Amino acid sequence: MSLVIVDTGCANLASVRYAFERLGVAPIISDDAQVIEAAQRIVLPGVGSAPFAMKNIHAKNLKPVLQALTQPVIGICLGMQLLFETLDEGGKKVAGLGLVKGSVSKLDTADLPAPHMGWNSLELVKEDPLLTGVQSGEFAYFVHSYAADLSEATLAQTEYGAPFSAIVRQNNVWGCQFHPERSSKTGAKILKNFLDIKL
Amino acid sequence: MLTRRIIPCLDVRDGRVVKGVQFRNHEDVGDILDLALRYRDEGADELVFYDITASVDDRTVSPDWVSRVSRALDIPFCVAGGIKTVEAAGARLAAGADKISINSPALIRPDLVNELSEAYGVQCIVVGIDSFADGETYRVKSHTGDPDKMRETGRLTVDWVKDVVSRGAGEIVLNCMNQDGVRKGYDIEQLKSVRAVCDVPLIASGGAGAVQHFEDVFKQAHVDGALAASVFHKSVIAIPDLKADLRGAGIEIRL
Numbered sequence: 001m002s003l004v005i006v007d008t009g010c011a012n013l014a015s016v017r018y019a020f021e022r023l024g025v026a027p028i029i030s031d032d033a034q035v036i037e038a039a040q041r042i043v044l045p046g047v048g049s050a051p052f053a054m055k056n057i058h059a060k061n062l063k064p065v066l067q068a069l070t071q072p073v074i075g076i077c078l079g080m081q082l083l084f085e086t087l088d089e090g091g092k093k094v095a096g097l098g099l100v101k102g103s104v105s106k107l108d109t110a111d112l113p114a115p116h117m118g119w120n121s122l123e124l125v126k127e128d129p130l131l132t133g134v135q136s137g138e139f140a141y142f143v144h145s146y147a148a149d150l151s152e153a154t155l156a157q158t159e160y161g162a163p164f165s166a167i168v169r170q171n172n173v174w175g176c177q178f179h180p181e182r183s184s185k186t187g188a189k190i191l192k193n194f195l196d197i198k199l
Numbered sequence: 200m201l202t203r204r205i206i207p208c209l210d211v212r213d214g215r216v217v218k219g220v221q222f223r224n225h226e227d228v229g230d231i232l233d234l235a236l237r238y239r240d241e242g243a244d245e246l247v248f249y250d251i252t253a254s255v256d257d258r259t260v261s262p263d264w265v266s267r268v269s270r271a272l273d274i275p276f277c278v279a280g281g282i283k284t285v286e287a288a289g290a291r292l293a294a295g296a297d298k299i300s301i302n303s304p305a306l307i308r309p310d311l312v313n314e315l316s317e318a319y320g321v322q323c324i325v326v327g328i329d330s331f332a333d334g335e336t337y338r339v340k341s342h343t344g345d346p347d348k349m350r351e352t353g354r355l356t357v358d359w360v361k362d363v364v365s366r367g368a369g370e371i372v373l374n375c376m377n378q379d380g381v382r383k384g385y386d387i388e389q390l391k392s393v394r395a396v397c398d399v400p401l402i403a404s405g406g407a408g409a410v411q412h413f414e415d416v417f418k419q420a421h422v423d424g425a426l427a428a429s430v431f432h433k434s435v436i437a438i439p440d441l442k443a444d445l446r447g448a449g450i451e452i453r454l
Contacts (some may be wrong), residue, residue, distance in 0.1 A: 014295035018270045048320050115322045115369055117400045119453040120201045139453045143322040182275040
């Protein structure tokens with residue numbers, strides 16, 4: 001299994017890489033279009049700010065490359081947010097990759113502390129191969145201030161002040177708002193399912 | 200529902216996990232990776248590694264053990280100690296730490312908090328605060344890793360909390376030094392006063408000695424997480440029992 005973690009120039013790539021290594025896959029970290037196109041699996045990781053990440057993706061000329069992929073792609077945390085059409089971060093509206101319909105905006109946490117940080121439960125709303133063996137009520141580790149609204153793409157939702165998309169899918173593209181690489185056995189199941197998906 | 204976090208803290212010195220009483224008399228309690236995996240298996244929600252001498256001796260945390268821990272762990276962890284620059288923080292995040300925590304360097308140069316949050320996002324920037332009760336008021340101390348180098352900062356704890364949150368701290372770990380290592384319970388009154396001004400996640404530290412202390416701090420001070428060291432290292436409290444009891448007491452807990 002060849003798997004590329006896209007080097008967006010700002011992310012914590014190591015923990016995602018180690019998580020796949022624990023599953024027996026040796027990821028390649030790359031921003032090279034040909035390497036990305038040739039991989040069987042693509043991971044878009046993410047820590048940091050959306051405008052900064054999209055600027056790097058443009059600078060590396062990766063937007064058309066990522067938009068044209070047909071193999072399974074998964075975005076994690078900020079990487080999930082980049083999949084959407086519009087990103088609103090720090091008051092700035094930025095165009096995302098447009099691979100999943102909808103937009104990302106600041107999570108309305110009401111009176112709760114922000115960012116949303118810690119283990120929260122997943123509520124599954126659609127069946128999907130990514131969720132094989134995962135049940136509603138399992139916990140995942142979240143760290144974020146922005147989130148995608150519920151939509152047709154939502155596979156699982158989580159609530160913190162308001163409900164938001166925890167896992168999404170559109171065509172060959174999946175996204176997790178939480179960090180599967182830090183979500184214990186539940187996270188490992190999801191990453192394993194991603195490796196096993198047949199399109 | 201978001202669950203309350205149970206966070207074992209591993210004080211690291213010279214690559215080993217140590218623990219002292221009120222920051223003195225450190226004793227060796229084990230290997231970093233052995234303890235990290237033990238706590239992961241027992242159900243810890245997160246781990247914090249404090250290099251307790253780093254800030255004092257001008258050393259930096261070894262990215263070598265950070266990546267060893269990151270390779271093995273599938274729960275989040277935070278690295279603290281000796282991080283004085285954006286580059287030093289970045290090296291630890293690149294090695295696989297999920298969050299970095301700063302304490303004395305932020306007191307010396309508060310702009311560091313702004314620089315870190317702008318570079319890496321508020322979600323991975325934790326500010327640790329060592330707070331000491333001085334009669335009715337709470338004051339911040341720095342360089343607490345070595346009693347001979349400990350300093351008064353002249354800052355009130357609540358003012359410093361508000362300041363660092365406005366600068367981009369994504370989480371506060373409040374270590375109530377009067378309580379540290381003595382296992383008489385968290386400083387509920389102090390944590391309540393900080394909770395009232397802190398709109399980012401707040402972690403209680405210092406004083407855990409019994410299951411009841413955790414229940415009290417979650418129910419009365421409404422903290423997001425509770426950090427403890429000696430009660431876990433010395434097996435005074437077993438994490439699975441603690442978490443089961445807390446859930447039984449009606450607290451949201453990941454089992």
